Amino acid sequence: MLQSMTGFGSARLDTDQYSISVEIRSLNSKSMDMSVRLPRFLSDKEYEIRNLVQKALVRGKVSVTVDYVKNKAQKAKSTINKELLNTYYRELNEAADVVGGAKNDLFRLALHMPDVLLQDQVEEVNGEAEWEHVLPLVQAALKNIICFRNDEGKALSAEIMSYIDKIRILLAEIDKHDPVRIEQIRNRIRNHMNELVSAEHFDENRLEQEMIYYIEKLDIAEEKVRLINHLHYFTETVYLPEPTGKKLGFISQEIGREINTIGSKANDSVIQHHVVEMKEELEKIKEQINNIL
Known part of the structure; x- marks a missing residue:
């Protein structure tokens, strides 16, 4: 039975820590013309992904996209250095008394002084560990696009x-x-x-x-x-x-x-x-x- 070169397939995994999505699209082409877009931590897996797609789809203008998004709870958080904030606020208050300045905006000024807001470090993504989750998604997306092509x-x-x-x-x-x-x-x-x-x-x-x-x-x-x-x-x-x-x-x-x-x-x-x-x-x-x- 004939198989079209036009198709679309996707797969997705959502966890408490992150979401991974894989999308594969194809159009007609005389040969295999493939583009692959990956997160940086998966850049060394591009060759393996290309081989999987080439073997499964054979021919066509193919685009492969893998997106990795951390959930809000896993994103970098800001913490306040309260001791330093108190020091800045007190000094700004004293300076306002000296010059007779307004005091209604002292808290905002103190909050944005150097080193008051501290960014927590985001945990580095382990490429090899996450590849174990990405690979099945790529295989599932390929299965879906082949079904699409068959239809x-x-x-x-x-x-x-x-x-x-x-x-x-x-x-x-x-x-x-x-x-x-x-x-x-x-x-x-x-x-x-x-x-x-x-x-x-x-x-x-x-x-x-x-x-x-x-x-x-x-x-x-x-x-x-x-x-x-x-x-x-x-x-x-x-x-x-x-x-x-x-x-x-x-x-x-x-x-x-x-x-x-x-x-x-x-x-x-x-x-x-x-x-x-x-x-x-x-x-x-x-x-x-x-x-x-």
């Missing part, structure tokens, strides 16, 4: 197969009309033969060459057979378990080649109309294949 792939499969079925229907219409076209060609050949036979200088070689021209240049039997075979092969490939996006791209090129040849050899307005519709369906297929893994 998108199912929708893409149904859409693409509807286009293939439309090409089959149009090919059946061409096959139905082909006897009429062949009869028209026979009539043209008969008219040419009558003209040649009635001519004063009848040239048997010219007649033979003209017959060969019509047979080789206007017969589309082989192209019809090859086209139906390509359509069968395309359908089989869609339901293979491994990634088949590139293979389907190659098959669609072969389908297009046969459609173009039928159009150029048919020399018939009805068939040309069907060929244009087939090309339109094939373009829709090619657009969707760009997003298939």
Whole structure:
């Protein structure tokens, strides 16, 4: 079954001390184009994360984000040096008495004097210990994005197969009309033969060459057979378990080649109309294949 390159997966862990979240997003790309954003304490794990994502997602424009946030209780706290605050306040009060200044803002001034407010040290994060929690989250996010891609792939499969079925229907219409076209060609050949036979200088070689021209240049039997075979092969490939996006791209090129040849050899307005519709369906297929893994 097809798998889309578009997807999103996330996982989260909340504890009393911190919250960890992992998000993985992917879009279509011809190769693996990955960006990874990590907390500083996990910077040495980037290579391992890249390997995990590469193996799981294979191809696409992928962004991986790991966020680590400490809870409020774990953030740095401020403590007041009360003894120093009292000293500053008393000195400011005495200075106000000396100069006759206002005393209504002395507490705020004392509170912001040097070394009155002290910041507690935040405990350093242990990268190796936290990696034991981050790794399962990365694996869970990968599992979720793969499920997302699979669901998108199912929708893409149904859409693409509807286009293939439309090409089959149009090919059946061409096959139905082909006897009429062949009869028209026979009539043209008969008219040419009558003209040649009635001519004063009848040239048997010219007649033979003209017959060969019509047979080789206007017969589309082989192209019809090859086209139906390509359509069968395309359908089989869609339901293979491994990634088949590139293979389907190659098959669609072969389908297009046969459609173009039928159009150029048919020399018939009805068939040309069907060929244009087939090309339109094939373009829709090619657009969707760009997003298939």
